[in-house]
Amino acid sequence: MDDLHALPKFRDSLSTLYVEHARIDKYQQSIAMWDKEDGCVPIPAASLSVLMLGPGTSITHAAIKVLAEYNCLVIWAGEENVRFYAWGTGGTRSGAPILHQARLVSNPESRLEVVKRMYRMRFGESADNLRSIESLRGREGMRVRESYQRLSRQYGIPWSGRNYDRTDWSEADPVNRALSCANACLYGLCHAAILSAGYSPALGFIHTGKQLSFVYDIGDLYKVDTTIPIAFRVANESYHNIQQNVRHACRDAFRESKLVQRVIPDIQKALDVPHDLTLEFAPDQDPAMPTELWSPDNEDNE
Numbered sequence: 030m031d032d033l034h035a036l037p038k039f040r041d042s043l044s045t046l047y048v049e050h051a052r053i054d055k056y057q058q059s060i061a062m063w064d065k066e067d068g069c070v071p072i073p074a075a076s077l078s079v080l081m082l083g084p085g086t087s088i089t090h091a092a093i094k095v096l097a098e099y100n101c102l103v104i105w106a107g108e109e110n111v112r113f114y115a116w117g118t119g120g121t122r123s124g125a126p127i128l129h130q131a132r133l134v135s136n137p138e139s140r141l142e143v144v145k146r147m148y149r150m151r152f153g154e155s156a157d158n159l160r161s162i163e164s165l166r167g168r169e170g171m172r173v174r175e176s177y178q179r180l181s182r183q184y185g186i187p188w189s190g191r192n193y194d195r196t197d198w199s200e201a202d203p204v205n206r207a208l209s210c211a212n213a214c215l216y217g218l219c220h221a222a223i224l225s226a227g228y229s230p231a232l233g234f235i236h237t238g239k240q241l242s243f244v245y246d247i248g249d250l251y252k253v254d255t256t257i258p259i260a261f262r263v264a265n266e267s268y269h270n271i272q273q274n275v276r277h278a279c280r281d282a283f284r285e286s287k288l289v290q291r292v293i294p295d296i297q298k299a300l301d302v303p304h305d306l307t308l309e310f311a312p313d314q315d316p317a318m319p320t321e322l323w324s325p326d327n328e329d330n331e
Contacts, residue, residue, distance in 0.1 A: 045289060046072065049083030049108065055091035077101045079225050083108055093117065102225045106217065108276065113217030116224055126227035126302075130243075133300060134232045143234045146299050151250050166235075176253050184265040203271055204264040210272045211256035211263075212248065214279035219247045222292035250295060255282060 051064040059074040074095055079102045082088060088103075096103055096117075103117040133139045141162065148165055152172055181188035186204055193201035193209060201209075223230050223243060233242025235249070259278045267274060283289065296302075 045079045045081065046077055047081040047083060047106070048086055050085035053082075053086065053088040053092050055089065055095050058095075060092045060095055074099045074101060079104065079221060081106045081221070102221070104221050104224075106221070108280065112213070112276075113220045116221075123227065127229050127232075129302060130228050130232050130300060134234055140234055143299060143301075146301065147235065147246065147250065150295065150299060151253065162235075173253065173257075176257055180258060180261040184261045186261060186265055203268055204260055206271050207260035207264045207275050208257065210275040211260045211279055212252065214276055214283075215248045215251060215256050216241065216244050218283060218289060219292055220244045222289065223247065223296065226293045226296060228296065247292065247296060247299075250299075251288065255279075255286070255288070 048062055051062045053060055053062050053072075055061075056069070056071055060072045062070045062072055064070075077096070077099065080096060082103065082105050084107070093103065105114045105116070106112055107114070133143055144162060144165055148169060151169070177188055177191075180186075187202075188204065191205065191208070193205045220230055220241065228243065230244045231240045231242055233239075233244075233246045236242040236245040239245075256279065259282055260275065263271065263274045263278050
């Protein structure tokens with residue numbers, strides 16, 4: 030990839046690829062996939078921004094080197110990317126996205142503005158008249174509880190609240206187990222998108238203190254419309270194999286709704302990313318050359 034100033038478009042049809050039960054190796058100047066059914070299938074590594082490696086996949090050192098040269102993020106995932114296990118190099122080489130995110134989260138006023146935008150994106154209502162995080166959190170909690178109660182009535186499933194014990198998973202009721210599993214699937218997809226776009230999963234705005242705080246923030250944008258309805262529907266259909274059925278339902282729903290194409294544009298909207306952001310800290314023609322040194326704004330340069 031010659032132009033490192035911009036990230037490859039995560040939403041494009043060739044920018045993401047999921048592979049399972051196959052071997053990936055270097056092929057000419059790119060990579061290829063080998064499996065029993067199709068034999069050798071060349072993969073245009075230059076067109077990829079994310080390669081998702083599912084169960085039963087092996088990849089060689091040479092293939093990883095090619096993907097790194099083409100600035101492609103590699104992640105190790107569960108079936109159809111409904112689990113996120115680990116990631117390798119990839120995303121943008123510009124520090125602009127994470128620096129923009131850090132500036133916003135470090136200032137209480139700009140942080141509150143991001144929270145308000147996330148609230149508007151989630152519920153389609155204005156939050157301008159609410160000045161505190163507590164008031165926003167209260168209205169958000171009310172809307173989520175209303176969603177739980179509405180789906181409880183729709184599917185005839187008793188609902189006594191979000192309650193489960195991590196140390197005794199089997200004691201949770203089916204719908205709570207389904208919700209936990211569905212949310213884990215959603216977080217995996219959001220995590221991959223955040224890393225691909227060059228942001229930090231740890232710098233959250235609503236959530237804070239964990240390495241996945243921003244993942245939880247972005248995942249919450251979609252729960253009411255995706256994982257919560259899926260969990261209640263699956264819990265209503267069967268009490269057996271809840272986790273497996275939820276993963277399959279999330280896989281299908283994410284693909285049909287093209288959720289992966291929405292995540293990065295929604296991140297940019299939530300963070301109010303300027304169009305020319307990547308030019309501010311863009312790498313030069315030599316990606317290995319160190320960038321300029323930082324100096325305080327109020328310090329005279331001699």
